[in-house]
Amino acid sequence: MRSFRSSVLALAVLASACKGGPTPAPANTPPPAPAPAEPVRLTVVGTNDFHGWVMPHRATLPDGQKVEQGGAALFASYVARLREDNPGGVLLVDGGDLFQGTLASNLGEGAIVVDVYNLLGYTAVAIGNHEFDYGPVGPGPVATRPDEDPLGALKARVAQARFPFLSSNVREKDGRPLAWLGNDGTTVVTVKGVKVGLLGLSTLSTPQTTNPANVAGLRFESLADSAKQAAKSLREQGAEVVVAIAHAGGKCTDVSNPRDTSGCERDDGEIYAVLEALPKGAVDAVVAGHTHQVMGHFFGDVPVIETTGLARSFGVVDLFVDPVTHRVLPERTRINAAIPVCGAVDATLKSCDPLVLRDAKDVRLVPATFLGQPVTPDARVEALVDPAEARVEEEQRRPVGVETRARMPLVYEGESALGNLIADSMREAARSDAAVMNAGGIRADLPQGPLTFGKLYEILPFDNTLAVLDLSADELRRFLSLAYGGRKGVFAVSGLEVTLRACPGPERFQGVTLPGGKPLKAKATYRVAVPDFLLRGGDGVGPLTSTLPQERIHLLQAQDLREVLTAYGRAHGNALKPPALGRVHLVKAAGPCADAKP
Helix, strand or coil, rough: CCHHHHHHHHHHHHHHCCCCCCCCCCCCCCCCCCCCCCCCEEEEEECCCCCCCCCEEEECCCCCCCEEEEHHHHHHHHHHHHHHHCCEEEEEEECCCCCCHHHHCCCCCCHHHHHHHHHHHCCECCCCCCHHHCCCCCCCCCCCCCCCCCCCCHHHHHHHHCCCCCCCCCCCCCCCCCHHHHHCCEEEECCCCEEEEEEECCCCHHHHHHHHHCCCCCECHHHHHHHHHHHHHHHHCCCCEEEEEEECCCCCCCCCCCCCCCCECCCHHHHHHHHHHHHHCCCCECCCCCCCCCEEEEEEEEEEEEEECCCCCCEEEEEECCCCCCCCCCCHCCEEEEEECCEEEEECCCCCCHHHCCCCCCCEEEEEEECCEEEECCHHHHHHHHHHHHHHHHHHEEEEEECCCEEEEECCCCCCCHHHHHHHHHHHHHHHCCCEEEEEHCCCCCCCEEEEEHHHHHHHCCEEEEEEEEEEEHHHHHHCCCCCCHCCCCEECCCEEEEEEECCCCCCCCEEEEECCCCCHHHHHEEEEHHHHHHHHHHCCCCHHHCHHHHEEEEEEEHHHHHHHHHHHHHHCCCCCCCCCCCCCEEECCCCCCCCCC
16 A cells, blocks of 8 residues: 555645646756857957057147047047956957057057057057167167167167057068067967967058168068968967958048948059958958058958057957857957047037037037947046156257248148248258159148247157268159159259159159259259158158268268258248249140149
8 A cells, every 4th residue: 555645645636747847858858958158259349550549639629628538648548448248258459550550659669558558458569660760779760880770779669668569561671580589479378268460560661660670680481471370380389369460551432331341442552462362261250551541441351450650540240250169250249330439529529529620610529428328538647647747748848949931731642831941941951953842751840930959849759860862963853753652752952953744653753853944964863862761762762872882872861851841930030931832844744634733
């Protein structure tokens, strides 16, 4: 006879079954399958061409309101929001040219920039051409003694950094990796359990866009071949995701549709050749730089981002990694291109760009937000930058004893009074027959009124010194042909008149005469003043300057171009006046730019 307890239990089970309750599963039924794991999200945050802008760009609008854009302290707030949005999943990288361009950077040979990048927590940076500008440690831009290392300042910044500087295509002359970098141009990090490989690339134009003397001991190899080899090596090391950070870029006029690359200009961008040469799946994302142009596009399945630089904006790529295959899911990838860095924006235009707001009506600034939260400067970064800013302000306010009688704007693709003025000052200081000033060496307008060192520095930020070349008439023509044919803007001249085609390109230079159209004398030797940047082969003139014997090269090391310009003003009544134009003559060219103006 069953016990009372077992009988009650049987009745309870029967009652439960009658009520539709669950029937106990057979003992051998497998447990339900777990839900599939979600893909791992990696957030790649990219900056490029920072150029020392640890401080924000500031401007006062016509109505007296003050606006700020960019700067390290404000950018730190955006990075913090991104890290809160994806804890442990952010890679912060830079496409190169961290240094050169501001007093804050240049007074310490880039030290404040590396301090800021350390605090922001950068994962890695590419090596840009301007990373080589400072030359040896100390004030001299090039080594002048055997004990000076032409890479000394950059090596000091590499040692200071808590992140790697990467370039897989820069080698010693004999092909060995750069031992002082501490890497082979690549690095591997683990982010949210995913192994991410990073490879760096440096533009092949570096020897022409920094002081060539500082990189004479280096070899710059093919970007595409180096990228392929570096990506292959990273995959062999177990990298599940590969990101290229390249100081090489492009230009896309429309970022409204990231899948439409028809507006991307292919004739002036090294990154396109790299993308076309890479095998499918070699890299999963690219952070580009160097061209200072906005990109936010997919080339095939590869997202590419770039900004205009100067710490005004940044880009974001969200990659999603399949937890089973450990590969990126390209259909899930998202691009957010050129996000502006603003503390306050106009309520209507949602912009803090002074160039936009100065022409707007009824500007009403409201606090900016990002990812649903207010954006405020990071106090730690402000405390780090404040001493550098104080030193900069002291230098900027220092008068140089010269007054400018009229505003002279920066003009890159045409003849300019400012360029002519600088060329005139060089010619007078060198007591030469002529002078040539490269357009890329001039970086800001010259305002009307008393000139301060800060403004002078913005105009001529590079520590170029005066040099003189002794050239025959044919050599002078060859020099100018190289200068104007390299798509480096319209060089300024003094003591000469040049004729150019309207269209840029190798055949742009058409001829040169003395003032008034007088021809050059075939057997004469002309003393031509130039920045030492050109003497050393910058901006593509190396094929001529490298052939000159030493006795026809004269370095005037004691005179940098800032001192040359201020001395010229003091010698002319403590005033700088705009010279007349008419030294550059244009001729129409056949083809699509027949009516173009430089």
